[in-house]
Amino acid sequence: MTSWSHGYVADSPYTFSYQAAQAPGNLALICAMMGVDWQPTAHMNVADIGCGRGYTVNTLAAANPGWNVFGLDYNPAHIAEAASVAERAQINNATFVEADLAEMTDAEIDQLPELDLVSLHGVWTWVADPVRAGIVRLLSRRLKPGGLCYIGYNALPGFGGDMALQRLFRHLTALHPVGSSPEKARAAVPMIRALHATKPANLPPTNMLKRIAEDETELDASYLAHEFLTAHWRPVFFEDLCADLAPAKLDHVGSAGFHENVADLLFSPEQREIYEALPMGTPREFLKDLVLQRPFRRDIFIRGLRRTDPVPALDRLVFGISKTLPDKSPNIAVPVGSAEIGPELWEPIVAALREGPQSLGQLRTLTPGRNPNAAELLTVLAGAGCVLPMLRDVGPSEATRNFNRTVAETYWREGRRGGQYAMASPVLAAGIPCSWMELAVAVQLGDAGGETPDPETIARRILPDISGDALEGAKDMVSELLRERPDVWRRFGII
Ligand SMILES: C[S@@+](CC[C@H](N)C(=O)[O-])C[C@H]1O[C@@H](n2cnc3c(N)ncnc32)[C@H](O)[C@@H]1O
Incomplete structure (x- = not known):
């Protein structure tokens, strides 16, 4: 501290x-x-x-x-x-x-x-x-x-079960008075795992504890330190x-x-x-x-709640496709079971969205007589990550391209240890969460000004130090992204 x-x-x-x-x-x-x-x-x-x-x-x-x-x-x-x-x-x-x-x-x-x-x-x-x-x-x-x-x-x-885990962390980290907070957090993990294995009655097997106990790579020590070692958590x-x-x-x-x-x-x-x-x-x-x-x-x-009619407000929102839409509705897990959209609705919705961005109002009236409500559609469309709300009708901007290039260069060494990348989009007026690889490939396409370099050229540019199997693996990943993502990146003004 x-x-x-x-x-x-x-x-x-x-x-x-x-x-x-x-x-x-x-x-x-x-x-x-x-x-x-x-x-x-x-x-x-x-x-x-x-x-x-x-x-x-x-x-x-x-x-x-x-x-x-x-x-x-x-x-x-x-x-x-x-x-x-x-x-x-x-x-x-x-x-x-x-x-x-x-x-x-x-x-x-x-x-x-x-x-x-x-x-x-x-x-x-x-x-x-x-x-x-x-x-x-x-x-x-x-x-x-x-x-x-x-x-x-x-x-x-919901987080009550982890209050015991936090106490345990703090008692165990006190055994390691020297070192940084992440080093102390990391040093506590073996004893937490050993104790968890004995199934103590009042150390609930929460998702967090299971991740710590079972997942060697996902949680980084800096995250654990911030999560559990703060005195006032x-x-x-x-x-x-x-x-x-x-x-x-x-x-x-x-x-x-x-x-x-x-x-x-x-x-x-x-x-x-x-x-x-x-x-x-x-x-x-x-x-x-x-x-x-x-x-x-x-x-x-x-600060100051004013009511409005939700139906027209939702109908005005415009959505664009954010990933390749499947021909059949995805099935979304919800607390009461699952949700999906029947083919009589899904097919015209997908066809319309493939043509271009649509307002929710337009999507709701595609099938006369059916009139699905907004929650019904958005639960599946937004819940499965198929669409995102588009705020502006603009093209790529220098500001977002500069930002995306800068973060791709700044954070690539850290990418495997947690963290959440996003690429800035002037159309969303926000970011699209993504992997570092997606970000780096989108930046290469943006910089190529309308050309699409071949996967090997892109892989060598973004990861100049790799060769052999690693290069082959990177080429495969780039090829897949070039098949799936450029349309979405164009739609959201990223390239
Ligand atoms: C868990 S992090 C969340 C950071 C960020 N909002 C995010 O989601 O990535 C909490 C942040 O609060 C900051 N913080 C803690 N105490 C603070 C204080 N007294 N005044 C201002 N910032 C504080 C920390 O430095 C840290 O960056």
């Missing part, structure tokens, strides 16, 4: 990550479906609090030239890295501020402009009470009336979060995860009866938290 960190892990950087839930298209979709009046505009002031290494801030800034995007974090290593990526990518509408939320004075907070959108992903349940108080102060002072706030956090009771009940946010006058809009707002997909008939009997708001959300596997909640709040 460093002396200035108030118990948060600051001696190693957090994994770099793009958070898709923060995309304005996703926020607009959820607001529309919940009947809440909010739409992103071309000129907004946006802040990401506890922005980590700034991947999301830089992506949003590159994809929205009319926005001013602020990233606040108290770790100078995070801020320096995020600012350096912005500088190399020539992003001039992202501002990174080294700021401790517990210590920012009102005068410092007021130097920020009035904000249209504030995001906090993975911060609230990791930090001490004075930091949370600072966040609420910032929201109270700077979030505009009508402004949106996205919060992603560890929720109870404390999952919260949704209603306690709402109470803490009350001074900022925030109303709950819904979950940033589409399915979690559709009661039909979540409850058995018996559960549904109890759900309907409960008052709207926190009691119903609590029931969802009992029923869903939801250790991490992603919630959207608004």
